[in-house]
Amino acid sequence: MDELSFILNELGEHRDDYYRSIAPPIIQTSNFAFHTVEELRKSFEDEYSTWLYSRGKNPTVEILKEKLAALDGAEDCLVFNSGAAAIFAAVLSQVKSGDHIVSVEGVYTWARKMFDIILPRFNVSTTYIDGRALENFRSATKANTVLYYLESPNSWSFALQDLAEVAKLAKEKNITTICDNSYCTPLFQRPIDFGIDLVLQSATKYIGGHSDTIAGVLCGKKETIKKIFNSEYLNVGSGIQPFNAWLLIRGLRTLRTRLDASAANVLEVIKYLKTEPLVEKIIFPFDESFEQYALARKQMKNAGGLFSFIIKAKSANEIELFCNSLQHILIAISWGGHESLIVPACASIPNQSFDRQNPEHRMLRFYVGLEEPAYIIQDLQQAFEKLKPV
Numbered sequence: 001m002d003e004l005s006f007i008l009n010e011l012g013e014h015r016d017d018y019y020r021s022i023a024p025p026i027i028q029t030s031n032f033a034f035h036t037v038e039e040l041r042k043s044f045e046d047e048y049s050t051w052l053y054s055r056g057k058n059p060t061v062e063i064l065k066e067k068l069a070a071l072d073g074a075e076d077c078l079v080f081n082s083g084a085a086a087i088f089a090a091v092l093s094q095v096k097s098g099d100h101i102v103s104v105e106g107v108y109t110w111a112r113k114m115f116d117i118i119l120p121r122f123n124v125s126t127t128y129i130d131g132r133a134l135e136n137f138r139s140a141t142k143a144n145t146v147l148y149y150l151e152s153p154n155s156w157s158f159a160l161q162d163l164a165e166v167a168k169l170a171k172e173k174n175i176t177t178i179c180d181n182s183y184c185t186p187l188f189q190r191p192i193d194f195g196i197d198l199v200l201q202s203a204t205k206y207i208g209g210h211s212d213t214i215a216g217v218l219c220g221k222k223e224t225i226k227k228i229f230n231s232e233y234l235n236v237g238s239g240i241q242p243f244n245a246w247l248l249i250r251g252l253r254t255l256r257t258r259l260d261a262s263a264a265n266v267l268e269v270i271k272y273l274k275t276e277p278l279v280e281k282i283i284f285p286f287d288e289s290f291e292q293y294a295l296a297r298k299q300m301k302n303a304g305g306l307f308s309f310i311i312k313a314k315s316a317n318e319i320e321l322f323c324n325s326l327q328h329i330l331i332a333i334s335w336g337g338h339e340s341l342i343v344p345a346c347a348s349i350p351n352q353s354f355d356r357q358n359p360e361h362r363m364l365r366f367y368v369g370l371e372e373p374a375y376i377i378q379d380l381q382q383a384f385e386k387l388k389p390v
């Protein structure tokens, strides 16, 4: 039996309970009623296993949770109203005043803001390291380190961590590991299989897949997830709403197909970019030129449609002209949807600070969606022409 087909099409669904409908119902309710006070009392005692109130559990969300946990090879899962909320709950659940975190550098903006702005107010400090070398984890670890925060691959630089090695070191030191797996999704990488404790992803990207829903996923051991449910999840009230959960279930139906298409299209686009004289470098984990290519091949089943490239531009204006000239590829920050997107690094650099000698300033992040590769390539080609002297 193909386990993936079963998870995406059947697992968690109870069609006999709702007229054999193929799509699940959206149980749009805040509240659940009880036959007796005794039933209500039992629910108060164990909200985690009963229907009481939709800030906690909701049947539509529950279908989604079962599927997402199974995809990650996890015992249990929570689904949040954003990836950022999943990060917040996961990290908050692991730290107390006086604790120390080791995080890889360049992590997702709102993880970094949590480490830099919110947690210091509660006397929790963070050290950033280059996570490509295991030694850096070892040397940054202090007596009060409780958490290693990972993101592999990083969604800009694509830097990886050796998940099995980091998990092994963490276990020796009794440190919890969290990995942001948004780039790969559990279809292309399963951090829990390598010994990572908690794995999260922004479901806004590939799981939703249609650029219409914000959501986040957190998977781990049942004991840990239950603890987070009873505290951070219920207390912050950051759980996903039933309709958005339904959209994600719909997204899951085509997840494998979309990922495979995006992963195939990206190779075509990269093949073209390598022939383009204005392209200096491609940064993509499954490209042989990638410095951690061997590790990528070892721990990732495949790479998705997101990569970066560096262009030989003489100014930020040239990069802007290139992006503004695109007729089909959209300028936007997210990824994982049906549509190809581009975002230049220079958009976050004040114009007067732009340094043409710095390749990072000339970097563009590109997401290849589900369009025909030729359609995307043609759009890139005509934009590159705008930069060439006639």
Ligand SMILES: *Cc1c(COP(=O)(O)O)cnc(C)c1O
Pocket: 082, 083, 084, 085, 108, 151, 155, 180, 182, 183, 201, 202, 203, 204, 205, 214, 215, 216
């Ligand atoms: C988008 C993203 C997030 C945050 O997810 P939201 O759903 O936007 O809150 C976290 N990590 C990575 C790597 C992301 O790309």
